[in-house]
Amino acid sequence: MINGHGDDLHRYPGRNLINFSSNILSGVDHTPLMEHLARLASLPASYPDPDASALARMLGAEDTVVVTAGAVEAIYLIALAYRGCRSAIVGPTFSEYEDACRLHAHTVSHVVSLSDTTGAEMVWLCNPNNPTGRVTPHATLLAHIKAHPSTLFVVDQAYAPYTTHPLLTPSEAVAAGNVVMLSSLTKRFSVPGLRIGYAVGAPGIMARIKAVRMPWSVNALAIEGACWLLERADRYPVDADSLHAEALRLASAMGEMGIETLPTDCNFILCRLTDGRPAARLKEWLVEHHNILIRDASNFYGLTPSHFRIASQTPAHNDRLINALKQWTTL
Amino acid sequence: MINGHGDDLHRYPGRNLINFSSNILSGVDHTPLMEHLARLASLPASYPDPDASALARMLGAEDTVVVTAGAVEAIYLIALAYRGCRSAIVGPTFSEYEDACRLHAHTVSHVVSLSDTTGAEMVWLCNPNNPTGRVTPHATLLAHIKAHPSTLFVVDQAYAPYTTHPLLTPSEAVAAGNVVMLSSLTKRFSVPGLRIGYAVGAPGIMARIKAVRMPWSVNALAIEGACWLLERADRYPVDADSLHAEALRLASAMGEMGIETLPTDCNFILCRLTDGRPAARLKEWLVEHHNILIRDASNFYGLTPSHFRIASQTPAHNDRLINALKQWTTL
Numbered sequence: 333m334i335n336g337h338g339d340d341l342h343r344y345p346g347r348n349l350i351n352f353s354s355n356i357l358s359g360v361d362h363t364p365l366m367e368h369l370a371r372l373a374s375l376p377a378s379y380p381d382p383d384a385s386a387l388a389r390m391l392g393a394e395d396t397v398v399v400t401a402g403a404v405e406a407i408y409l410i411a412l413a414y415r416g417c418r419s420a421i422v423g424p425t426f427s428e429y430e431d432a433c434r435l436h437a438h439t440v441s442h443v444v445s446l447s448d449t450t451g452a453e454m455v456w457l458c459n460p461n462n463p464t465g466r467v468t469p470h471a472t473l474l475a476h477i478k479a480h481p482s483t484l485f486v487v488d489q490a491y492a493p494y495t496t497h498p499l500l501t502p503s504e505a506v507a508a509g510n511v512v513m514l515s516s517l518t519k520r521f522s523v524p525g526l527r528i529g530y531a532v533g534a535p536g537i538m539a540r541i542k543a544v545r546m547p548w549s550v551n552a553l554a555i556e557g558a559c560w561l562l563e564r565a566d567r568y569p570v571d572a573d574s575l576h577a578e579a580l581r582l583a584s585a586m587g588e589m590g591i592e593t594l595p596t597d598c599n600f601i602l603c604r605l606t607d608g609r610p611a612a613r614l615k616e617w618l619v620e621h622h623n624i625l626i627r628d629a630s631n632f633y634g635l636t637p638s639h640f641r642i643a644s645q646t647p648a649h650n651d652r653l654i655n656a657l658k659q660w661t662t663l
Numbered sequence: 664m665i666n667g668h669g670d671d672l673h674r675y676p677g678r679n680l681i682n683f684s685s686n687i688l689s690g691v692d693h694t695p696l697m698e699h700l701a702r703l704a705s706l707p708a709s710y711p712d713p714d715a716s717a718l719a720r721m722l723g724a725e726d727t728v729v730v731t732a733g734a735v736e737a738i739y740l741i742a743l744a745y746r747g748c749r750s751a752i753v754g755p756t757f758s759e760y761e762d763a764c765r766l767h768a769h770t771v772s773h774v775v776s777l778s779d780t781t782g783a784e785m786v787w788l789c790n791p792n793n794p795t796g797r798v799t800p801h802a803t804l805l806a807h808i809k810a811h812p813s814t815l816f817v818v819d820q821a822y823a824p825y826t827t828h829p830l831l832t833p834s835e836a837v838a839a840g841n842v843v844m845l846s847s848l849t850k851r852f853s854v855p856g857l858r859i860g861y862a863v864g865a866p867g868i869m870a871r872i873k874a875v876r877m878p879w880s881v882n883a884l885a886i887e888g889a890c891w892l893l894e895r896a897d898r899y900p901v902d903a904d905s906l907h908a909e910a911l912r913l914a915s916a917m918g919e920m921g922i923e924t925l926p927t928d929c930n931f932i933l934c935r936l937t938d939g940r941p942a943a944r945l946k947e948w949l950v951e952h953h954n955i956l957i958r959d960a961s962n963f964y965g966l967t968p969s970h971f972r973i974a975s976q977t978p979a980h981n982d983r984l985i986n987a988l989k990q991w992t993t994l
Binding site: 341342351354358360361362363365366367369370372373374375376377378379380381401402404405407408412428432435522523524525526527544546547548549550551552553554557 | 672673682685689691692693694696697698700701703704705706707708709710711712732733735736738739743759763766853854855856857858875877878879880881882883884885888
C-alpha cells in the first residue's frame with residue numbers, strides 16, 4: 333500500500349461518524365455472525381486450512397477458485413505470479429493495482445479505456461469501477477477479452493453486489509482462459525473486517541497464483557464466517573436498485589449546489605468541488621461539524637485535489653449529507 | 664508454501680484427534696476470547712487499521728514493530744524486501760524460509776550451523792529451532808551478530824514461550840541494527856487460527872518491510888483478539904519447565920523402545936524411526952488406531968522419511984502416545 337484508502341474510521345477513535353467514505357453497505361447487523369463464531373470457541377486453537385478448501389468448493393471448485401485475504405491479496409499474488417509484465421491499468425481506479433504492479437516490477441501504463449490497452453500483457457479493470465461506479469458493458473468486455481487471447485485480464489468485480497448491470501460470470505471467466513475475476517465477500521456481506529475475497533479463473537492461472545502464496549493468509553474465523561454467511565445469503569439482501577436510486581438523488585442534489593458528479597451505475601459517486609477548495613478540507617469540516625466521513629479521492633491516479641467520493645446510505649443519512657453540503661457551499 | 668505442515672487436523676474432519684503434530688500448547692480455553700469478540704459485533708463491519716498501530720504500540724513502538732498475519736507473513740515480506748539476496752538457512756528448520764527465499768529469487772544455501780554462514784547477506788535462524796527444539800545460546804548468537812554487521816539476521820523466536828533458555832530481547836534486536844526478530848502470538852496464546860505475529864527491528868529495516876506489504880493483511884478480529892490477550896497475558900500461563908520435563912520423559916520412553924530422539928530445549932522433540940519403516944506410515948497408523956496425530960517430518964530439508972516430530976501434551980495424553988508407540992514397535 334502506498335497511498336491511503338477510504339474507510340479510515342480507525343483514525344477517529346471514539347467518534348460515531350456516519351460513514352460515506354466506504355463503498356460498503358453500512359448498518360448490517362453482525363450479531364448473529366459473531367454469536368455463531370463465539371459458539372465455535374475452539375476456532376482460534378487450530379491452524380486454518382491453508383487452502384480454505386471447503387470455502388473454495390462453496391464458491392465454485394478447488395481448481396478454479398483461490399480464496400484470499402480480501403481481493404487485495406489476490407491483486408498482490410497476481411502481480412507477483414506474473415512479475416515483470418507490461419500492465420495497463422484502466423483508470424482512474426483502485427490504487428492497489430498500481431502499487432502491486434510496481435512492487436513486482438511491472439511496466440505500468442495508465443489508460444482511460446479498454447480500447448487503449450493494446451500491447452499490454454496484462455490489463456487491470458475494476459468493474460464496476462472504483463471510484464467512478466461505472467460498469468463496462470458485459471458484451472463489450474467479453475468481446476474485448478476474446479479479441480485479445482494472449483492478454484491476461486484481471487477483472488475486479490468486488491463491487492458486483494452494488495449494480496444491477498450484467499457482469500462476467502464465474503463460468504465465463506473460467507472458460508475464457510485469459511481472465512482472473514476477483515470477487516469480494518467484503519462488499520457482498522459488508523464484512524471488510526474479516527478479510528475475505530477470492531479469485532476465479534482457469535485452472536492453469538489459479539495454479540500459478542497458488543504457487544506464489546504463503547500459507548494460512550486467511551484466518552480461521554474469516555473462513556468459518558464466510559461459509560456461514562454464504563449459507564445464509566438470503567438473510568443479507570443488497571438492494572442495488574434502491575441504493576443506486578439514492579445515489580442518483582444525492583447526485584442530483586449536489587448538482588443543484590454546483591458540486592460536479594460523474595454518472596454512476598452503483599451506490600457510490602465520484603464528485604468534484606468546483607469552488608477551488610480541496611476535498612481534504614471538506615472532509616475535515618464534515619467530520620468536525622457534522623459527524624460525517626467522506627473519501628478524499630485526490631490520491632487516485634488521474635484525479636485532482638478537488639475530487640471526493642461518497643457512497644449512498646439510508647435516505648435519512650443522505651439527507652444529512654445533503655444539508656451539510658448545502659451549508660458548506662454557503663461558507 | 665511448497666511443502667506441507669504440521670497441525671493438518673483439518674484433513675481429518677469429524678475426528679477428535681489428540682494433536683501432537685503442532686508445537687503449540689493445546690487445551691487452552693478460548694471461550695472468554697470469543698465471547699469478548701462476540702460483544703464487539705461491529706468488528707467485521709469496518710476495515711482494520713492497515714498498520715494495526717494500536718497493537719504495534721502494545722508490542723513495542725510503531726517504528727520498530729510490524730504486525731503481520733502470523734510470523735509467516737513477516738517471513739515472506741522480508742524475503743521480498745531483500746529480494747535476490749544470498750541467504751543462508753540454518754537447518755534442518757521450518758520450510759517457509761526456503762520457500763519465501765526461492766519465491767523472491769534469493770540464492771539459498773543450507774547450512775547446519777551459524778558458523779557456516781560466512782559470506783551470506785542474510786541468515787535465517789529459527790531459535791528455538793523447529794523441528795529440533797534446540798536453542799542457540801544467547802551469548803553465542805549475540806556475539807555472532809555483532810561480528811557480522813553487514814549480514815542481516817532473521818531470528819525467528821516464535822517458539823520463545825516454550826523454552827526457559829535466554830533469547831534475544833526486542834531491545835537487543837533493535838539496537839543491533841542488523842536483526843529482524845520474529846515473534847508469534849500463535850505460540851504464546853495458542854491461537855494459530857487468528858494469524859497474528861510480528862517482526863521487531865531497527866526502524867530502517869521495519870520501514871523497508873512495511874514498504875512491500877499489502878494493506879489489511881491482519882483481520883480486525885485478530886487485532887482485537889491480540890490486544891485483549893496481551894492485556895490478560897497472566898491468565899494464559901505457559902509452563903515451559905513442565906512441558907520440557909514432559910518432553911524429556913517422552914524422549915526417554917521412546918529411547919527405551921529404540922526410537923531415536925534428538926536433545927531438545929523445548930516442548931517438542933524430533934524423532935526418528937530406526938526400524939526402516941517410514942514416519943508417514945506411523946502417522947496414518949496412529950490416526951487410525953489411536954486417534955493420535957503426529958507430524959511426519961520427512962519433508963524438512965535434510966531429514967529422512969523416518970523422521971517425525973511430536974510436541975509433549977498433558978501427562979495423560981503423553982502416556983497414551985507412549986503406549987501406542989509401544990504397540991507399534993511390536994508390530
